[in-house]
Amino acid sequence: MKKAMVLIAAMTCLSLPAAGLAAPRGLPVGQCINMGNSLEPPTETGWGGHAIADADFANIAGAGFKTIRLPVRWDSHAAKNAPYTIEPAFLARVKHVVGAAQAAGLNVILDSHNFESMHSDPIGSAPRFAGIWKQIGVAFAGQPTATLWFELENEPHDKFTNANLLEALSPALAAVRATNPDRPVIIGGEYWSGIDSLATLTLPDDPNVYPTFHYYEPFQFTHQGAEWVDPSPPLGRAYGIGDDAERLVRDVQKIRDYTARTGLLPFMGETGAHTTVPLDQRVQYHAAVTKAFAPLGVGMCMWAYTNTFPFYDSDKKAWLPGLRGAVGLPDATTAPASAAASPAPVAAGERQPTAELQALDDSLPGTLINDPSALDWSTFGTIMKAKTVKSADIPGGGAAMQFTLQSLGVAAYDAGANVPIRTALRGKGEYVAAFWARTVKSDAPDGKGRIGVRFQQNVAPYAGFGDTVLTVGSEWQLYEIAATADRDVPRGQAVLGLQLAGARQTVEIGQMIIVEGAKSIRQAAAPAASAADPELPPQLVGKGDLLNDPANRDWLLYGEKQVAKATTTNVYGRVATLLTVSAAGANAYDAGAAVPLRDGIAVGDRLRIAILARTVSASTPDGQGKLAIRLQQNGAPYDGFADNILVVGPNWRLYQIGTTASLALAAGQGQLALHTAGAAQAIEIGPVYVLREGTPSAGMGE
Known part of the structure; x- marks a missing residue:
């Protein structure tokens, strides 16, 4: 039995795999x-x-x-x-x-x-x-x-x-x-x-x-x-x-x-x-x-x-x-109805506007499209606990949702909440969301919380717009984001997504106001400024010493069927490289990139490799990219170790591999090889980190 975790659920029935496909291997648990x-x-x-x-x-x-x-x-x-x-x-x-x-x-x-x-x-x-x-x-x-x-x-x-x-x-x-x-x-x-x-x-x-x-x-x-x-x-x-x-x-x-x-x-x-x-x-x-x-x-x-x-x-x-x-077993009994049955629940976001909400709508620019008096937001993520807190000191109504991240997510969207929107989102429409928030505690280097915000669809493929990361201080403050829709999202599927796993933190978020048809809700509106990106993402802080320079994008790019293009990303680092391979090679290493290592590695060193990446497209059965990695010499015969194949999904994720060095690499003579020719695919790679965990081994050549 687990002690604490936050997970998500629902009701439906899906069909069996198509006839003729090989049955997956599993235990006959029944x-x-x-x-x-x-x-x-x-x-x-x-x-x-x-x-x-x-x-x-x-x-x-x-x-x-x-x-x-x-x-x-x-x-x-x-x-x-x-x-x-x-x-x-x-x-x-x-x-x-x-x-x-x-x-x-x-x-x-x-x-x-x-x-x-x-x-x-x-x-x-x-x-x-x-x-x-x-x-x-x-x-x-x-x-x-x-x-x-x-x-x-x-x-x-x-x-x-x-x-x-x-x-x-x-x-x-x-x-x-x-x-x-x-x-x-x-x-x-x-x-x-x-x-x-x-x-x-x-x-x-x-x-x-x-x-x-x-x-x-x-x-x-x-x-x-x-x-x-x-x-x-x-x-x-x-x-x-x-x-x-x-x-x-x-x-x-x-x-x-x-x-x-x-x-x-x-x-x-x-x-x-x-x-x-x-x-x-x-x-x-x-x-x-x-x-x-x-x-x-x-x-x-x-x-x-x-x-x-x-x-x-x-x-x-x-x-x-x-x-x-x-659970599908023979049973002649039925569960009794609750002794004090409450009225049938009303789906979040479907309440009829009250006179109080109408008065608030009249006072706002644009049209109010959510219920600011409701905190029945759906939560998600296995690493987060959520509860309602009440205090007269909380602006905007005296109540807020408190979110505690028990550990870091691999990506910010691994835990959070969805605020229901009562209407559809229309392409080219202007939308503003404003909410009160504060950080109770945070393990981020600056001690501030991180809240990712986006307007989105709450079903696959979770398309959205207006992605913003807010840096939230310890005092209550009104934060605001504004965005122009680049897509339609149907009524009943539109939410404001709050992504909270970007730091190990406890944050409180109060009254939420979402408006259509305005550029700002408050006077002299300005989104809270995000702090400069740290050298390491929060997941890697304190994990070891960097052996490469994540800001150095002077990688050796190779492969006749590969095209490289510089891009930008707002996840951890600001620069990424899109590597597009037009056709799979005979070997995964027929195309790729080599990330130089600054420091040396000794046999027995405990190492951690972390790569921020996502797949834009891939001609693989599951549509996910295949990125082979290897720590190796940067010259012939390219001896190395830590061979792994990362299965890269469509969303930004920090992929981490732990390994123990079986080969010494002298300073300036090692590299992390990223092999992309395992499929016809386009993989976007952001910052790359190679860390030595713990104390460096004795006798290592620097």
Whole structure:
């Protein structure tokens, strides 16, 4: 179970892949349920729940479930020093539970849950983690691979990211493979394995490794009132409002995209809603998620059997009405309507203007096209928490939305909010948005917040205009952006997008006023000035020492079928280069660019490569670009290391790769090669960064 994350959701059903296409490789999870909050607490009833009984598995199998997921907190039951011995009694208990589930005809996913040091120090904790998994592998080596699967670690987060995932997990995977060469092993990605982690999840080269993701979207709905979330999302959020439906369509497409790119079908390791949500709403939510994902063949593990987010009432010895039917299982019961049902929710942006709003409209230039009194903005992003704050000191009505970024996004649009607009946006129309904002705290070098703002469509391809990044100080101030539309956006799909993941920050945004047909709302309007771009983007500050000059665009460009063009971008750096390849080469290195390194590299140096890039066009099956990279000598024989292929999407993103140098490169004799001839494509590349993490190795030639 995740501690805190902000995700997004909706309702729809999409068709199966066309007949004749190769079926993606995935585990036959089917309908699955988590044995949550049983073997993760200090004792099985340590968090006020019920201990697992053997009879539970017959009950689960009888309900139609095919698989159980067994979260186990091995970390709390193993020695801190080598050989990291697991408590014999605890290991015996886990083996008994697994055997009881298998005896009932159920598949078992045996999971490592809440191994806290792996998340705070994944590389440093890898030896102990591997030592524990070595013992698990030995204990279960004789079990059939068709019914018992290992999941290495639940919901990587904090410092445990996709950039270091393989390095951190490889020792444990090797330990498992020593005794279980063919057993399915499951790996989830960063940010609590949210669905967006699949975009950059790289799995080991192992035919028996499978991907997973977790789905609690929207978090404001599924975790409302959850006492372990700080601050807890407020109670009362209904499901199916705002753009819930459209967002689920987009999330399902993310699975389609991942499957098309990798040939793998991930399964949903967790989904559910807290008991603070009325049962009828929980039933509605599960039905929507199942209807959307099941046609793709995605197996789904509900959180949970009993204890938290329960499907089964262990005290009454009864399944909760309606939930089994909602997830596609036989169920003669239906969920009761809420005892105090509230009026049907009104979609955000569809309220009729009140006399007060009409008076405000009359006082403004142009025409008011949103409801400034509403803060029911839809939020998105796996790394952000949002809540409403109220105070008489907040200008414009005494209320604001507070957004806390728990970590940096790869790009600013990885978390934020959409403010609904009541009308269509018309090409060549003039639009102004003004809002009160302040920064509570920020890890940006200047201590100020970063808010990206754009008028846009809230469905794919998310076309928009007026992109602006505001630098927000610590005092309340009225900020304003103005833009002329270069496209039409239909009514019901128009929003003002707020992109907030450009810094690790807490910002508050108050009353929002959006007007059509004006150039400014306030007198002497002037957008807040953006600070000069730092040498490093926020994600890389403090990560190490630069070995190249990101401002130096004097790259060696080569390839007969490649054309280079200088461009500009407002993301991190101001200069970019568009590399267009007219036809794929025999080798990816037949065209590309060479970024010079200023400093030397020694064998054993820990390095981080970060490249800001986007694909303008690509003649690849998924339409995404292929950028091969390599650290190498800048002269024959061009020996090198860190060979990787980046799959570059259509939006600006900072792609990061971690590596350990296996070859020394003297100062002035190294380069980062960017190979573009892997496809006919046009890739725009902004600033490039090569950093040495930690202290330079001794004896390195500078």
